[in-house]
Amino acid sequence: MARPKKVIVFKLSSFKNRGGTKSWRVTGTKPDGTRVRQNYSDKSEAVQAMADLEADAAGRPEHRRALRTSLTVEQLADAEAAIQHWGGDGISKVVAHYKALERRALAKGASLDDAFAFFEARFRSETKAISILNARTEFLASRIGIEESTRQNYEGSLKLLLKPDPNKHVHAVRVSDLEKILSRFTNISSRRSHRRIFSIFFNWCVRHHYCMEDPCKRLDKLPKDTSKIAILSFDEVKRLLSAALRYQDGATAAAVAISLFGGLRPSEVADLKEEDITAERIRVTGGKLRRTLKRSVPIPPVLAAWLKLYPFKGLPAGWNYKLKVLKAATGAKRWVPDIIRHTSITFQAERDKDEGLTAFNCGTSKAMIDRHYRNTVDDLKLIDQFWKLSPDVIQADKKLRVTLPVQERATWPSKAELSRLVWSKPMMHAAKEIGVSDVALKKRCVRLGVQLPKRGQWISRSKENCS
Structure with a gap:
């Protein structure tokens, strides 16, 4: 019996591409009339595709078709297990992503496991999103027991952070944002003051989990301020003492003398008590450094003469106004807040010739003495005369002329x-x-x-x- 003639439904042919490569094409028509025209770069794939099409056309279902692969049976089983473990397709994308992460970690000198361990040790899932405005309000409320001047400094500096966008989250503040704010200040001291307050604020935010780090730590270092401190001239010092002696019967004389010959800060004089002054020393426990430093300041003979005539009973009432009167009486062209203390340290440094001793007595650092106060006064006679400006010397100088406000006293009825x-x-x-x-x-x-x-x-x- 003769074999039935095979009906050719699909045809395999080869052709050359424009690039010179060879491809194979499967053409034909399915039983439902659908035309097939498929190209393959590999002949075996084309043959397998044509066999599948013929099987479908003949009505022979194939539950598991043979696939051409270079993998071993163990590798195929491992691939199937990986796909089932992944729960979906695209296992190659997962592998590629993993390898990319591994390369990034190796580029930083660590393995992928080390990178995840670093992340797990430092990641804080409880970090809260809070605006700068709200964080500033909480921060200022937490500053309990600080001086009013310190609070005003905090408010003024942190107000600079609010200007760009008060609703911006604290963790979104970048180094570039701080650099833009600080670049508006040409004075190095102003930059340093604002930057210090920024750092205090962001460290507080780190402790409260409002941000991960203090961005001020990544700011460039500021150049050192090597400018000389403003001091009073010798004639201005004499006019200051003369005004203190004559104004309101010497009500300000003790405070001025302690600042001028003892080198205390204005805040230290304000916190000074009568019992802190002995015959030989002044014990400083308050002021700017009350939490970190306590020191004992020796009383030189000239200061002892002033305190004997005008004992210290605390700052007089209306001290700020009285100090303005004394400032006007000196006729000083330049007056900075600590100018009396700066003058004292300058003459102490030239008298002692020991930066370490002067720094210890005045509650500052030797580096600060070297940077600002060295070789400020060159006339040795003035240095010797400065430490002899007792009340008797000031009163005996008939050439001293100071202008003080005239106080008109009211005549009160009974x-x-x-x-x-x-x-x-x-x-x-x-x-x-x-x-x-x-x-x-x-x-x-x-x-x-x-x-x-x-x-x-x-x-x-x-x-x-x-x-």
Whole structure:
């Protein structure tokens, strides 16, 4: 019996590409009339594809088709296990991604396991997103027990962080943001002050998990300030002492003398108590460095002479205003907040010729003495004269001329007359008649125990008269 003739449904042919390579094409028609035209770069793949098409056309289903592969049976089984473990296709993408991560880790000198261990040790999942405005409010509220001037410095510096965008998250602040803010200040000291407060704020944020690090640590180092400190000239020093001696019967003399001949900071003088001063030394426990440093300052003979004549009882009332009066009396063209202390340290350094001793007595560093105070005064006679400016020397100098404000003292009436006056007319008119302010009149009445009319009494009386 003859074999039935095989019906050729699909055809395999070869052709050359424009690049010179050879490809194979499978063409034909499926039983449903669909035309097939497929190209393959490998002949075996083309043969296998044509065999599959013929099997489908003949109605012979194949549950597992043979695939051409270079993998061994063990490798195929491992690949199938990996796909099942992954739970989806695209296992090659996973491997490629893993290898890329491994290369990145090796480029940094670590393995991928080391990189993950580093990340796990430092990652804080509890880091909170908070705006600079809210973090600033919390930070200032947490600063309990600080000086009011320090609080004002914090508020002023942190206000610079708010200007670009107060709603920006703290962890989003970059080094470039801080550099842009600080670049507006040409003065090195201003940059250093703002930068120090920024660092305090961001370290607080790190402790509260609002950011991962202090960005100030990655800022470039600021150049050292090698400029000389502003000091008073010898004539300005004499005018300062003369004004302190004459103004309000020497009310400011003790504080000025301690600052000038002891080298204390303004904040240290403000915290100084009467019991801190002995016959030979001043014990400094307050001021700027009250939490980190306590020192004992020796009292030179010239300071002892001032304290003997004007014992220190604490800063006088209205010290800031009185200091402005003394400043005007000196006629100094340049006046900085610590100019009296700077003057003292300068003359101490030239007297002692020992930067370490001067730094220890004044509560500063030897590097600061070398940088700012060395060789500031060249005249040795002035140095010797400075440490002899006792009250007697200042009073004996008839050439000293200082201008002080003239205080006009009001002539106060007796207690009975004062009571009659405040009950006969409003406080404003009564004070004008005496020549003082209504506030001064009220204080005088309280001090003497004079009963005052109730608030609004004269207004009610005027209404009654009008009706």
